Amino acid sequence: MKKFFLCAMIALAVSSCQNDDSTADSSFSMKAAGADYSGYPGTVQTVSGDITTNTTWTSDKVWEIEGVVRVKSGATLTIQAGTFIKAKPLAVGVATGVLVITKTGKIDAQGTATAPIIFTSYNLLDGAATTATPGDFGGVVILGDAVVNNGLDNNIIEGLGDQPNVSDFYYGGSNNAHNAGTLQYVRIEFAGRIITTSPDIEINGLTFGGVGSGTTVNHIQVSYGRDDSFEFFGGTVSATHLVSFAPDDDNFDFDFGYTGTITKAIAIADSNSSHSLSSGNPDSNGIELDNNASGTPATTGIITRPVLNQLSIIGVSSTTVADLYENAIHVRRLGQISLTDATVTGYNTGVRYEAPSTQASSSYLRVSIHGFDNVALPTGTTFSGLGTSISTANPAPKWGLTQPFFNDGALNLTGNTGAFKTEALWTNTWTKFTNF
Helix, strand or coil: CCCCCCCEEECCCCCCCCCCCCCCCCCECCCCHHHHHCCCCCCEEEEEEEECCCEEECCCCEEEEEEEEEECCCCEEEECCCCEEEECECCCCCECCEEEECCCCEEEEECCCCCCEEECCHHHCCCCCCCCCCCCECEEEEECCCCCCCCCCCEECCCCCCCCCHHHHEECCCCCCCCCEEEEEEEEECECEEEEECCEEEECCEEEECCCCCCEEEEEEEECCCCCCEEEECCCCCEEEEEEECCCCCCEEEECCCCCEEEEEEEECCCCCCCEEECCEECCCCEEECCCCCCCCCCCCCCCCCEEEEEEEECCCCHHHHCCCCEEEEECCCCCCEEEEEEEEEECEEEEECCCCCHHHCEEEEEEEEEHHHCCCCCCCCCCCECCEEECCCCCCCCCCCECCHHHCCEECCCCCHHHCCCCCCCCCCCCCCCC
């Protein structure tokens, strides 16, 4: 996440206690570890350094990333469906493995619904399903030369400024049609790399920096991240079928002039995960959105304005647990948002506009927002749009879902609202909602 509070502190303690209900007949029911990790290959291939020629990671091996691996110089990294990737732990048991697709590289990672590509904890792939922890895998970073609203082409992606050859981590440019390749049917679990907490310099589960509209991104789940699940720094890349589950910080974060479209996305909170803090206060959001650090118009005239269609933000089931979180949607620093067919529930505050951002500059169509304790909207905030509604009911409304709150039991999202408005149960088979 790109935070701008200089004194932010992050709570990194993670509880891995969670009910295991492998019998519930539901696409969101939690599955036993063996159902997802049995049968992974016994052969481990360690990779490090730069990938500068076309390379394929095959599914007959577990691929172990040592340090920061960069795909560059026109090379394409192909990852076969069903491949497992982990990070190599250091002597003290901390993993730093990060996969970076640079401006000059591409990725072709095409998993399938029955054989997703899985980036996960080394602890789950060491022959014994031991406890996994956020930060066991460093993260996946994709960079491009699409426009960033500061107009620069040498922005250094957050979390990698400490590395040698820092130009490999530049993003931004003028090519909004930039194509970084394909990423589909992929799970990224237990990711995150923290360099400092004051100021916050981290790597998320999946980070996009200046990635263009030529890139294909769909059916991605990021779970148990040590920071944000997804973060978009500028660019125009669009994505569909995204799942964020149990991050320490934000589920979706948008910055620096991102203007792409996200269709069919779901954010699910888990009160058993850790929760980030800023100046001692809760700082985890369903969506956090900034225009830039200063909250002023950018020199390019581009304002951060993601377009989100068919969105579900699912929080927790009580005001007490909701105190661990900040907002379902937080729009600030002149940022804007476009929401269509969205349902939001289970946060104390549904949507918050922080000046100079205003509701009037955003747009809404068929949006239903809930917030506990009559604070769905902060005092003085308005909310309008065709088919929009606000609820402050306690307990929270389920918006037609059978059981929307993770911590109440197995998830069974069989409704036809939000992320599932036009396609029911698109999460079948390839997702996973189990902690260890």
